[in-house]
Amino acid sequence: MIRLLFYFLSRWPLWALHAFGSALGWAIYTLSPSYRRKMFAHASVAYPDPALCKRVVHSSVGQAGKAILELPFLWGRTTAEGAASCTDYIGWEVIEAAQRAGKGIIFLTPHLGSFESTAQVFSARAPITVLYRPNRNAQLQQIIEASRKRENVAIAPTTLAGVKVLLKALRRGEAVGMLPDQVPNYQEGVWAPMFGKTAYTMTLPASLFHASGATIILALGIRKPWGRGFTLILEKGPESLSKEPHLAAAEINRAMESLIMRYPSQYYWGYERYKAPKGQPDNHNQTETVL
Template sequence: MPSVFRLLARLPLPLLHALGAVLGWLVFAASPTYRRRFVANARQAGYGLAQVHAAVAHAGQMLAETPRLWLHPRLPRCDMRGSQVVEQAYGEGRGIVFLTPHIGCFELSVQHAARQWSAQHGPITVLYRPARQAWLAQLMQTVRNRPGIAAVPTSLQGVRQMIKALRRGEAVGLLPDQVPPEGQGLWSPFFGRPAYTMTLAARLVQQTGAAVVLARCERLGWARGYRLHLQGLGEPLSADLPQAVRQINAAMEQQIRACPQQYLWGYARYKQPRAEAPPLAQAGA
């Protein structure tokens, strides 16, 4: 597998995206579970398959481009919109919490931001969960700690390192639509349905006074590269934790609706941790 990974990293981006599109549709056709979840999640957000069918190919493209993003010495072309919100936060001496949903090329979001700002403002700290396969775990440890990026484990120690980074005026990156482990989240509406949602993003902001920057890295057509969209939250994050989590979920919905054709609708967003039953009133709504 490592040799295959290295081979894929050498392939040109147009070929990787073409292969990825085929892979996406093959998985969609071969897995009834994945297909049902994809359609159900999209329907929950108000979209029919005809409106978001392009997301099937984009899911495969995300997988196919990963070896290149991890191992190739040069990053692909990426235009950036909205960099002023980042410059303003750094100018005020504040830390930054970059938030992006599972949309487009979220792997490139942190890499491009690190290339742009880490030399002057310090590395961007991200959480990562080690893979079970030994070769992949070793590879991930190496690629996650690229220049300008500090990868920390998904543990209390890792969270403490993120807090310290923010208090130094540095940045951290999170995917707040990722389902957290038991005891590390709360139930909050996501496209009108209760979803077990991480509290970490809100707590980091509340404890450090960091600025929130929403990020969405859009994959451009015909392998022309990417476009990173950056914007502020638009309103101060509430000091009330449940309300702050709802604000972040609403912001993620906004990012997804801006480009629903590139969201991972097949992601198990409404997965229920064993000991975390959703509120009956909301579940029945």
Template structure:
């Protein structure tokens, strides 16, 4: 599988995006459950299917571009409002970078790491090994990149993230992932309770770091990506559950910037799985 990914990584981005778009529609047409979840999630956010129809192809492109992003040559990346990011790092308090499942979140981490590595050290990201044996070498290779420091999804990993923030470095998270039971709280997401991780809010409240929302817009015709950076609309609430709800609202705002590239198929409202692992902080 690693050899296959290396071969695909040599293809132009526009070709991988075209193949991915076909894959996205094939999955959509083949799975009634998948179609229903996409429609239901979009409707919950106030969109009819016509408004988010392009997301079907973009979800496939998200998969198609992975060989190039993980193992291939760098792709074109530009920034919008990069001053927002630079100012956060310049304050020296560490930067918590939050990205929902929109656009290309892989390239977002790569772009931040490349821009900030020499002045502020690596970007620390959570790393969960692939559950499928055949995919594990590919995923492991994808995390061996300059400027990225991958840490495990354990208490040890959380401690490393806290350490990085206190050293003025960056930490990246996808805060709209559904965490295991005991690692989150129920908070509104587009008006419906969703089990939401507390890790992002805990890191910010415990370290006093800067918080920024970032996302990578996929440009048409394989032209690359445009990375966006946003500040919180208001200071983060001091009470944990209020802070979690506030961050959900911030994620909603990013998604509404480009609902056509959001992962509407993600089971955001599912029940959390049980785990025997360690807590998040």
């Protein structure tokens, strides 16, 4: 049933999916008090002024719904169709410089905008391996694997085997992509500040950087109004990272903060950024990693 619904929605034009997605976002926000509380709790960390926090949250509600319904479009169509939805590129020269360096590329983007579209644009030109967390729902997992694994796109699960796949790709001079603000599994991260509050943060980007010497690039797929597609924004990330895991995680988080503050309406404020992974003590109040 889920696969049929996904296929049905994938035939819709992007403008229609975004229109219905915006309505869906507001419906969820209106009907779910827990979701509203979560969005305000997370946004208030970055925007402590209540009036500004409210404006940011309200501007992001419809965007969150668009993020859900644009997935069938991006996953259910060809790479060429998905890549074509990015109608403007800013900073492609950063990729060209990294390719000339020949040590691979580590693409980083927070839960912001259409991060699914960024991989499709790049894969239309060169191979990329994308880190992903397997879904516990078997039907959704089948859709994810079938949709993300395509020509020039390999997927690597958030396991030790997946990390090895990413490192091999970098050593071949290829690109990898991940969401560094995704809460990692127990013992696969450290507590580091994110908007001044400690968040369990993956150490993988820094580990891959030090093992390969790859170029870090920040990549964003920003939604255009009225379903007119996306703008791909590329910027060079940190040129160096500390070898101390807590410090490196904080450096990555600061880079993510700068992107989020520029496009707060397209950040997923409902994402559980500050949760502790299963088995990991909740250290939100620790201060040792706050720089």
